[in-house]
Amino acid sequence: MRFHLIYPAASNQIPMSTAPAYSELCRVYARLYRYYHLGAIVGWDRNAMMPPKGNAARAAAEAELNALIHRTRTDQRVADWLRAAEEESLDAVERANLREMRRDWRDANALPESLVEAKTLAGAKCEHAWRSQRPANDWRGFLENFRVVVRLAREEAQLLADDTGFTRYDALMDRFEPGVRAADIERIFGDVKQWLPGLIARVQAKQRDEQVIAPVAPFPAAAQRAMNLTVMKLLGFDFEAGRLDESTHPFSGGVPEDVRLTTRYREDDFVQSLMGTIHETGHARFEQNLPRAWLGQPIGVARSYGIHESQSLSFEMQLARSRGFVGLLAPMLAAHFGRQPAFAADNLSRLLTRVKPGFIRVEADEVTYPAHVILRYEIERALIEGEIEAEDIPALWDEKMQTLLGLDTRGDFRRGCMQDVHWSEGAFGYFPSYTLGAMYAAQWFAAMRRAAPDLDARIAAGDLAPVFEWLGANIWSQASRWDTPELVRRASGEALNPAHLRAHLEARYLIRLS
């Protein structure tokens, strides 16, 4: 115990405004931003650093912080200021910030505390039991808890729907993807369902005779870490404003000023950790490049879950598995793990673009992944809207897996409808974001290629600046300035268009252009 005084330090910049109510709101959100900072760092610590016996005290401390944040977000004065600020003279950025403040107010206040509490308890109970029910393939046991989760999620959706005028499912999804509606998703996923099964079959036929040399293990953790750090550097991660550590479940955490990535190492396989790190680096660069002037305010937050995922997938799928980038990876792998035939660039490229329909979403390649998401979306939308009940899920799951991927999951709940944590926790409306992210990413790269026709040659030459500049100007710097559809139009000149994902998959997997 070294003696040390703690100094109150310089405070974050709070936007200057002559509008009094709006200024009060800015102060509240600046305070919230600092509370979130504390939560982000202790949350990272819990996952990456904390020894087991620290858990109970940490849970209490985090709950106290969450209660404080909740009190701050639901303070009645915030509602008064929101009303008053509407009448104030604000510029366009201030108006957008105010719009996001209203969203946040609605998120925090739409649900009565009793429902939040009931949801939390039911979700925690269901999720906890799920951890052992899933390996035991115990759908019946799961169903008992899950029915309660569904009932409460419908109640929540109804209240949010009453508040917003959206349908129940739209109201849930709007929290993750502001401005995107189920009608949009139906149109987009309907299109994908037309061509995806055929595409998968053609890719499989094409890959049937491909020779792929498997990498020879072991890949020591220290060498993997060094390799990951090298790639992160190439990808522009700012190590003065972030770190890479290890955790059981890899994630991107921390705060925009100090992004904390984690990965995990298996000595028999480097691909998982490497591609996972590249994925998280995509998230990280978004956070690290959010506009500094807006940090601390709701307008300064990364737009949506789908847009965030579009950054990780821009890095992991669009960029890192492109033939040009694989050519950069190949010598780096040889340098870190020693030379071996599997590291030849062409072989590596084949290895990183293998397509194989499988049961498990999180293990799926980029071609079959949308099928997993479409299936989940269709089931959860119908479930929330009351068109089906929880017990109908397995039959629907099997039917859709058969149609989309040609797989039989009958009786296999473990690798079927019980595989994800989302539903057990009551998180409905989130799944579409994964595939929206993939589509946005394809759309960004199509726009990038229009702007820089030599993009792939430059990537192959190790010049990634055009990628970073485009994403920086069109996505990172925009934060929450626009709702998602408007952001997409401004960035790419058109609404979300699944044709770009299709063209990307066909080019890479059938024609092998990129």
Place this chain on the structure above:
Amino acid sequence: MRFHLIYPAASNQIPMSTAPAYSELCRVYARLYRYYHLGAIVGWDRNAMMPPKGNAARAAAEAELNALIHRTRTDQRVADWLRAAEEESLDAVERANLREMRRDWRDANALPESLVEAKTLAGAKCEHAWRSQRPANDWRGFLENFRVVVRLAREEAQLLADDTGFTRYDALMDRFEPGVRAADIERIFGDVKQWLPGLIARVQAKQRDEQVIAPVAPFPAAAQRAMNLTVMKLLGFDFEAGRLDESTHPFSGGVPEDVRLTTRYREDDFVQSLMGTIHETGHARFEQNLPRAWLGQPIGVARSYGIHESQSLSFEMQLARSRGFVGLLAPMLAAHFGRQPAFAADNLSRLLTRVKPGFIRVEADEVTYPAHVILRYEIERALIEGEIEAEDIPALWDEKMQTLLGLDTRGDFRRGCMQDVHWSEGAFGYFPSYTLGAMYAAQWFAAMRRAAPDLDARIAAGDLAPVFEWLGANIWSQASRWDTPELVRRASGEALNPAHLRAHLEARYLIRLS
């Protein structure tokens, strides 16, 4: 960004009581405990993990938390409840907890906010300039800022004195060493001054012809870390409730449920990191063994800075440099760094007990260390009481260094009165705790040897249980149950008695018994 719900978690246990005002106070302090938890973890992170660009946002977040803690501690309702709780029927432990709550209330409320702010600014300014003024030996420049620091510290001391009825210096010191007064220190340090210079001279004479083989570097950081972990294990550190990491300035941080130690490695020297780690492990075991039932309440906090230091010095000085323990260290060193002549137990023992008067307090051995503290105490007491002014310090410093250690510091401010950070920050009243800690530690070991006459033989045999059991029963489990003098009497059967430190030093350095 993986999607994850945050669950409010089970809260810390709050003591059950039928006394309504007292119960409200317990709830406030349980909340504060959780806020401190957040501060402790992000503080540890700042020192051990945070990349440089995270600093501004972290400072803002920590300042926000400190403001919240200050608001909570100074809430007028706390004063009301404190008054009401006085009239309630409380048991002895509750009374002691209430006493500590009152102490905390006084600490938080004695000073007007304007003074706290002025002090903070002046201390920060002085300390910041000191960082470059010290290497430049610029006393004149330092003095300019330091005069302001002194003026504000006197104001603070006066207000605390008015509030407590103590003298000005006593009022400052009481925050660090509850119940100990300058009159006690005068008596104790007066005694030490009688025998210390003579003892130092005799030890030096005795060591003059001793042959000590120096260890041969390098000592790789990874091997040092492994060595430190092994020793921490031997010393009973619970790795399920804590960690060892690295930082520029080693410290013991975290929370009782999750103690975070740090050290730093220099490849040319293992002793600093090893003994530093043992020192911090002493602090850590106190924290890890505070009584669980009291955690979250003021009574559950480690007693005082001096008592805390008595634990680190019990480990580092009393135990780890004893001949028996050095016999345990010797083979461990050989196992981690390879065999070398310096690691022979007798040589190692000589190496770890070399005495040499020097200019720098933090580099001092345990024999000369009290001289550094006595000098500082005498100067800072006179300064706070207004008997001297800041410009008188260098002459006094030199005179006392001459008398106590026979060293000439004239004109050398860098290695003289500008060497410590404490004064520049305005932290007066803390220095005595270092030597009180050394005296308490000697007194504990004297009591231990009375209880277990075979103590040294058992230590030499690797059986440290009697040490841990005595400290656990008499210090760790007592937390803040008693004020410091009462704790000392209960633990050792007598008031603080500097004869034990003297006997320890004479036994180890002149007779070489332990």
